[in-house]
Amino acid sequence: MTTASALNLLDLLDQRRSVPARQLGEPGPDAAQLEHLLQAAIRVPDHGKLVPWRLLAIRGGARARLGERLAAIHAQTEPAVAPSALEKDHERFNAAPLVVAVIARIEADHPKIPAQEQLLSAGCVAYNLLLGAQALGFGAQWLTGWAAYDGEVARELGLGANERIIAFVHIGTAKEPAPERARPALADVWSEWT
Numbered sequence: 720m721t722t723a724s725a726l727n728l729l730d731l732l733d734q735r736r737s738v739p740a741r742q743l744g745e746p747g748p749d750a751a752q753l754e755h756l757l758q759a760a761i762r763v764p765d766h767g768k769l770v771p772w773r774l775l776a777i778r779g780g781a782r783a784r785l786g787e788r789l790a791a792i793h794a795q796t797e798p799a800v801a802p803s804a805l806e807k808d809h810e811r812f813n814a815a816p817l818v819v820a821v822i823a824r825i826e827a828d829h830p831k832i833p834a835q836e837q838l839l840s841a842g843c844v845a846y847n848l849l850l851g852a853q854a855l856g857f858g859a860q861w862l863t864g865w866a867a868y869d870g871e872v873a874r875e876l877g878l879g880a881n882e883r884i885i886a887f888v889h890i891g892t893a894k895e896p897a898p899e900r901a902r903p904a905l906a907d908v909w910s911e912w913t
């Protein structure tokens with residue numbers, strides 16, 4: 720890696736922030752950008768080279784269809800749910816043109832690699848998607864919400880028994896400047912063991 724590209728990466732990290740999914744719109748990445756983004760995102764640390772993750776695209780009409788299924792599942796499991804919550808479910812995937820579900824595939828009884836390390840490798844993929852999307856000029860946000868933890872939604876998305884959703888990464892064009900938030904003070908989280 721050259722010094723110049725290392726500096727660019729640090730510049731990107733200096734500016735990293737999420738764009739709330741509801742503020743994302745068209746356009747999303749084109750086919751070439753998406754391919755590049757995905758190829759770059761899967762270059763993560765991976766103890767044991769287990770590839771403990773996979774990616775699932777939700778875009779186009781599938782976004783509204785998934786929203787409908789979410790609302791139906793929610794209404795079934797919680798009959799007294801507020802209509803506003805169901806409306807939110809309907810709209811959950813409708814703003815950003817692309818949502819990438821990051822699915823961790825955990826081998827819980829692996830003799831050498833703890834489940835935590837497999838999960839973290841999947842987390843790196845999700846984070847790379849955020850960084851890569853921003854590097855391409857898009858906005859992105861990592862969301863979970865109840866749907867990421869629901870067994871019925873998992874079945875709907877075709878997840879296996881050892882699989883779980885760790886992120887819905889919403890990717891699109893920011894319709895307004897992304898809000899900044901207070902960041903932790905470095906001095907509060909940095910110390911030295913001597």
Ligand SMILES: Cc1cc2nc3c(=O)[nH]c(=O)nc-3n(C[C@H](O)[C@H](O)[C@H](O)COP(=O)(O)O)c2cc1C
Nearest residue numbers: 735736737738739860861862863864865885886900
């Ligand atoms: C594992 C994980 C799950 C998250 N799920 C949600 C969520 O469901 N809803 C939400 O508002 N933010 C969620 N966030 C936080 C946002 O992704 C984001 O960090 C937040 O909007 C702050 O923006 P920033 O990334 O610029 O600090 C989640 C973050 C992580 C790491």
